[in-house]
Amino acid sequence: MASLILGIESTAHTFGASIASNEGRILSDAKRIYIPAKGHGIHPREAAQHHSSIADAVIRDAFRDAKVAARKLDGVAIALGPGLGPTLRIGATLARAIASRLRIPLIPVHHAIGHIEIGALTTGSRDPLVVLLSGGHTTIAAFANRRWRIYGETEDITLGNLLDMFARAAGLASPGGPEIERLAAASCNFIELPYTVKGNDVSYSGLLTAAMKLLRSGRPVEDLCYSLQEVSFSMLAEAVERSLAHTEKGEILLVGGVASNSVLRKKLEIVAGEHSASFRAVDPKFAGDCGAQISWTGTLAFGCQLFIEIEQSQVKPRWRLDEVDVPWR
């Protein structure tokens, strides 16, 4: 008989709830996204207030869309980190309450592993070099001996941060990534910006500072969007290329919210092609933060009986990907 897991995601601006079966079916994926005021970033406390005001409705939607009754659930998976403490606590509190009320296990899930597993599920990828690009991660990883090993990452801000912060400064609507992509498409006038690759690592803070300075000096925003994308994506593509050469993996799997950017996909596709590797990207439906990444990973952890006692289930805002044992791979 199939096991059914409810997954709850609340690491940052998205509150998501989803039900998945261990046969690989996502039965529902409900979510609501906190949108900060124009020109502002996420305010953790306001995001938490947003989540607590809509959490109940989102969880109800997840049950309704899946046509599953609460008593049929086998476990509750919760993203315990990494992320913002205040928003993590909203999801964790609800997950603990549901698990204890239904007397079913609570399953801790690492948010980034959720991104990877939903990517693997929707693409059929088996042993990839993972490129994880979300708000909190710019990470290149591959699996070996029970853990995701990190081959490259950002040494300061993430690619998501870079795009968001630039979009905010330029007064673009949130989320900034798609807006930047739209404006960039209107230009092919390349402006030089700092390009910083260190081994398999990238560093984006100098690029952000330079782009902001040019923005204030009145350079056309389309040209800056175009150049910012070109430089930041090329840096990442190079770091990925180096990691691919070093790990000799045969697949690239792109996951996380920034995965939906088509300019970036194109660049990584070229890198994969030149190394005779295949290129896959997560289904755009599940690219951004969502409950499905947690419910599906929850079914995998459930199969290995990876449960956590409620007393032990404190949130982990700085939980590192390479600290998590993954027994199902």
Next chain:
Amino acid sequence: MKTRLPKSYRVDRLDSSIRIVRASREAHILHDSKRAGVPTPTVYQMDMATCTIIMEYLEGPRLKEALPKMDHSDLKRTCVLVGSLIGRLHSTGIVHGDLTTSNMILRGDAKLFFIDFGLSDYSNEVEAKGVDLLLMSRAFKSTHFALHHRAFGAIIDGYRQITGREEAEFVLKKMLEIEMRGRYSERTQTSLVPDF
């Protein structure tokens, strides 16, 4: 022969400036590293128009393949050697910029060569040296995870022998600081502070 081919994922202007800078830097630093006492392939000729360097061919496995086959004492000796070579580079004001076990070749006569100086630079800044060590540490953590502690410890021993204790501590401290700058890296905090 090493030709930096155009990367079609980069726009032309960006790509050509990167290739030219790297090819010329690699040729210069390959040469200067040798003078610092770090074995590198000898550069015979270079052609800036095509970003091509013609250099000595080295026969032997990459350290990445050789390390796992070594016994304890060979491993230790090799890692101390790696550390001392990094120390020699740094003491001469060179940072490699891409220290991985794929970029070191163990030639048939057991002589260890550093290759791939495309990301290298002339720098005496502790930040750049710290990044170099961080990249080395990461390479062991990801590719040779079972050996990481032993191997990296030996590398630091070798490094210290060249730079002296004080300088080595200084660079190591910077390395940890750079690591902390990254995301989600305050391990101790998460494990010590219960957060409900």
